[in-house]
Amino acid sequence: xxxxxxxxxxxxxxxxxxxxxxxxxxxxxxxxxxxxxxxxxxxxxxxxxxxxxxxxxxxxxxxxxxxxxxxxxxxxxxxxxxxxxxxxxxxxxxxxxxxxxxxxxxxxxxxxxxxxxxxxxxxxxxxxxxxxxxxxxxxxxxxxxxxxxxxxxxxxxxxxxxxxxxxxxxxxxxxxxxxxxxxxxxxxxxxxxxxxxxxxxxxxxxxxxxxxxxxxxxxxxxxxxxxxxxxxxxxxxxxxxxxxxxxxxxxxxxxxxxxxxxxxxxxxxxxxxxxxxxxxxxxxxxxxxxxxxxxxxxxxxxxxxxxxxxxxxxxxxxxxxxxxxxxxxxxxxxxxxxxxxxxxxxxxxxxxxxxxxxxxxxxxxxxxxxxxxxxxxxxxxxxxxxxxxxxxxxxxxxxxxxxxxxxxxxxxxxxxxxxxxxxxxxxxxxxxxxxxxxxxxxxxxxxxxxxxxxxxxxxxxxxxxxxxxxxxxxxxxxxxxxxxxxxxxxxxxxxxxxxxxxxxxxxxxxxxxxxxxxx
Numbered sequence: 001x002x003x004x005x006x007x008x009x010x011x012x013x014x015x016x017x018x019x020x021x022x023x024x025x026x027x028x029x030x031x032x033x034x035x036x037x038x039x040x041x042x043x044x045x046x047x048x049x050x051x052x053x054x055x056x057x058x059x060x061x062x063x064x065x066x067x068x069x070x071x072x073x074x075x076x077x078x079x080x081x082x083x084x085x086x087x088x089x090x091x092x093x094x095x096x097x098x099x100x101x102x103x104x105x106x107x108x109x110x111x112x113x114x115x116x117x118x119x120x121x122x123x124x125x126x127x128x129x130x131x132x133x134x135x136x137x138x139x140x141x142x143x144x145x146x147x148x149x150x151x152x153x154x155x156x157x158x159x160x161x162x163x164x165x166x167x168x169x170x171x172x173x174x175x176x177x178x179x180x181x182x183x184x185x186x187x188x189x190x191x192x193x194x195x196x197x198x199x200x201x202x203x204x205x206x207x208x209x210x211x212x213x214x215x216x217x218x219x220x221x222x223x224x225x226x227x228x229x230x231x232x233x234x235x236x237x238x239x240x241x242x243x244x245x246x247x248x249x250x251x252x253x254x255x256x257x258x259x260x261x262x263x264x265x266x267x268x269x270x271x272x273x274x275x276x277x278x279x280x281x282x283x284x285x286x287x288x289x290x291x292x293x294x295x296x297x298x299x300x301x302x303x304x305x306x307x308x309x310x311x312x313x314x315x316x317x318x319x320x321x322x323x324x325x326x327x328x329x330x331x332x333x334x335x336x337x338x339x340x341x342x343x344x345x346x347x348x349x350x351x352x353x354x355x356x357x358x359x360x361x362x363x364x365x366x367x368x369x370x371x372x373x374x375x376x377x378x379x380x381x382x383x384x385x386x387x388x389x390x391x392x393x394x395x396x397x398x399x400x401x402x403x404x405x406x407x408x409x410x411x412x413x414x415x416x417x418x419x420x421x422x423x424x425x426x427x428x429x430x431x432x433x434x435x436x437x438x439x440x441x442x443x444x445x446x447x448x449x450x451x452x453x454x455x456x457x458x459x460x461x462x463x464x465x466x467x468x469x470x471x472x473x474x475x476x477x478x479x480x481x482x483x484x485x486x487x488x489x490x491x492x493x494x495x496x497x498x499x500x501x502x503x504x505x506x507x508x509x510x511x512x513x514x515x516x517x518x519x
Contacts, residue, residue, distance in 0.1 A: 022206055024182045027093040027324040028359035036182045039205035041214060047174055047203040048218040051145045054200030055172035059142050063121055063170070067114055070168050072195035074110045077160070084187055088156060091183050093324025093359065098278055106157045109444040109460060110164045116445075117168050120462045121469065129505075133479040140469035142170035143245070144221035149212050149235070151226045152326055153281040153382075155181035157442075159188055161459050162224035162247070162468075163202075169468035171222070172201045176215060179208050180327050213238065220244060222468065229380075229405075229453050247457030247467055249449055251380040252283045252408030255401040256437055257423065258291040258299055259394075259414040266435070267413040268302035271386070274411070274437035276311060276364050279323040280384040281330065283454070284409040284431075284441040287381055290397050293390040300349055300388060303366055307350050311384075313361040325360045325383060334362050334383030341367055341376040341387070351384070378404050394423055402428045408450035411437040428452065 020038040025031060039047075058066070077084070081103060088099040126136040146166040150159040159177060166173050177185025189204040205211060209231065216223065216238045223246040225235045232250040239246040256271045258264075274286035291299045311322045325331040331354070338352055351365030362383050370377050370387040377387045391397040401410055410429040412420045420434035430450040433440035441448070447463035449455060457467055485494055504516035 020207075022179055022182055022208075024091055024180075026090055026359075027326050033087075033090055034183045034186070036186065036206040038207040039176075039211050039214075044205060044211070044214050044218055047205055048145065048215070048220070050200045051172040051174050051203055054198060055142065055144050055170070058167075058172055058198065058201045059170035063117060063168075066168060066170060067117060069195055069197050070110065070164060071114055073164065073167075073191060073197065074107065074114065076191045076194045077107055077110065080187070080191060084156060084184075087183050087187050091181060092152065092155065092326045094278065095320050095323045097321075098323060102154055102157050105442050105444065106160050109157065109161050112444040112461065113164050113168050113465060116462055117465060120465045121169060123474075126473070128475075131475075133477070133481050134475050135478040136473060136475045139472050139474050140169065140466070141472045142166075142469055144171060146171040146173050146222045146224060146468060147215050147220035148173055148175045149215070149223070149225045149227065150175070150177050150181070150185070152178035152180035153278060153283075155184035156188070158226045158249075159185065161464065163188070163192070165459065165464045166222075166224070166468045167197065167201070169465055171468055172203075174203045174205065174215060174220060176205050176207065176212055179206065182206055216242070216244070222246070224457075224459070224467075225249070232455060247449070247459060248455035249283070249457070249459065250408075250453060250455040251382075251406060252285070252450065252454050253287050253378065253380050253404055253406040254284055254409045254411075254429070254437075255288040255290055255427075256286045256411045256413065257391075257397045257401060258289060258295070259397075259412070259416075259419070259423075260292040260295050261415045261419075262295075262299075262413040263415060263435075264295065264299050264302050268299060268306050270411075270413070270435070270437055272303050272306040272310075272364075275386040276307075276322065276384045277438055279325055279362070280334075281323075281326060281382050282438070283380075284438065285382070286386060286411070286437055288377060288401075289386055289388045290391050290400055291388060292397070293392055296388070296390045300366065300368060303386070303388075304349050307364050307366065311364045313355045313357045313363070322361065322364060322384065325362055328360070330382055331360050331362060334381055334385060337376040337379070337381045337383075338362075338365055338367070338385055341370065341374045344371070344374055346370050346374065346376070346387075372400070372403065380406070398423060398426050402426075405453035406450070407452040408454040409433070409437070409441050411435075411440075430454065430458075 021035050023035050024033040085099050088094050121140045124138040128136050148162045163173050192202045223239050226249040229250045232248045258267050271286050312320050313322050346367045347369045349366040351363035353363055355361040355363050365385045368388045370389050407428045409431045410427045411433045412423045414420045424432040445461045447458035448460040449458040500516040507513035
């Protein structure tokens with residue numbers, strides 16, 4: 001059966017330079033959901049210029065007034081719940097309850113920004129010991145125009161998180177949603193407009209990678225990109241050529257370490273949910289399970305029971321739990337990883353194939369007898385596939401978990417909290433959880449991001465707001481005496497005073513410090 005396309009690009013009627021039309025279609029039924037037009041070079045230039053102009057007034061109205069607008073955006077998000085959920089379910093093939101969790105998390109993220117903004121972005125007094133006659137403060141200034149390039153797997157949360165943070169901080173935003181999430185992007189643009197945020201402050205532009213590249217070349221002041229490692233490298237290179245600061249949230253190949261003393265039933269539910277949520281199309285998915293050898297068979301059996309009991313591909317069942325694979329390219333990657341692993345000796349405890357039900361679905365898959373050289377174990381699969389490998393002791397588990405290029409999230413499963421924390425602190429990942437995985441990756445108050453090839457920079461929480469600003473030090477007179485000790489004219493007295501200050505402030509012993517008072 002031919003998989004229905006999520007999106008198709010159509011040229012103009014005569015194929016001679018007319019704007020491209022991007023069709024959004026369902027990954028379940030193939031029905032056309034909507035169409036948008038890809039941005040042209042003049043539109044890109046115009047949007048960037050308007051955003052540069054608009055951000056001056058937007059910063060000028062001050063934080064308190066900006067929060068009124070962003071609060072209105074949060075309220076618009078609240079009142080548009082069913083429309084947003086219906087669009088995500090239709091365009092991404094999401095399970096309704098998983099779309100609802102994305103929606104809830106997005107609401108909370110925006111609300112966290114609103115609650116934290118005054119404290120995080122307000123002036124911070126700074127004591128400078130060497131110049132006590134002056135008052136110093138660190139103030140946060142917006143970069144200017146923030147370019148947000150968002151992905152298709154969580155189109156609401158991973159768009160509105162940087163958009164809201166940028167707007168709160170005083171930036172204008174140019175937003176390019178994924179070409180596979182154009183309708184969600186349009187809903188977001190409608191929410192922003194409905195909140196009364198000036199049109200010159202927020203611009204939505206559609207298109208493929210060429211539009212994203214052109215937007216970077218147009219010279220934004222900061223970039224927030226979420227997507228694949230391959231595209232992230234291109235973004236980083238283009239940003240580096242123009243010295244544009246960037247936040248990159250890229251891929252993951254996250255590991256769950258299951259120890260012999262774990263609650264195996266609880267761990268099985270958490271690991272399977274962490275691997276199958278959103279059909280595995282999550283950068284923080286559990287894609288690798290490392291289970292201690294003596295409990296491996298029991299744990300795999302528990303995972304199999306979870307899959308058999310809870311996962312179903314039929315979206316018309318009362319409570320489906322498995323969503324569709326959102327893009328045609330992605331299901332080919334998933335299929336290739338699994339097929340290759342089976343050919344190389346892996347065993348499918350369950351799944352291991354595409355499903356024959358309508359739409360683009362892959363069976364929830366647990367693979368055992370996996371080896372580190374298999375792509376399914378060391379490359380991002382981004383589908384409902386969990387690769388299981390056994391280990392002997394903690395050191396081996398930590399070594400395997402830290403192997404490879406990624407470092408986004410990880411989890412440790414054990415009844416011994418101290419043991420779990422000890423192992424967690426040795427794992428190279430931006431977020432590490434003990435006896436939890438997926439929920440802990442979406443904490444709105446906590447900074448979110450990875451290390452190594454999983455990217456750099458942070459979103460969410462206080463750090464997410466700070467990423468959208470730069471620190472500016474402002475210094476003013478406290479006592480109007482100037483800095484005469486350090487300025488012209490240079491005299492023997494000033495030199496002697498500075499030498500005495502060095503003894504007093506930095507002398508390692510009391511005898512050294514006493515020299516400040518001796519002739």
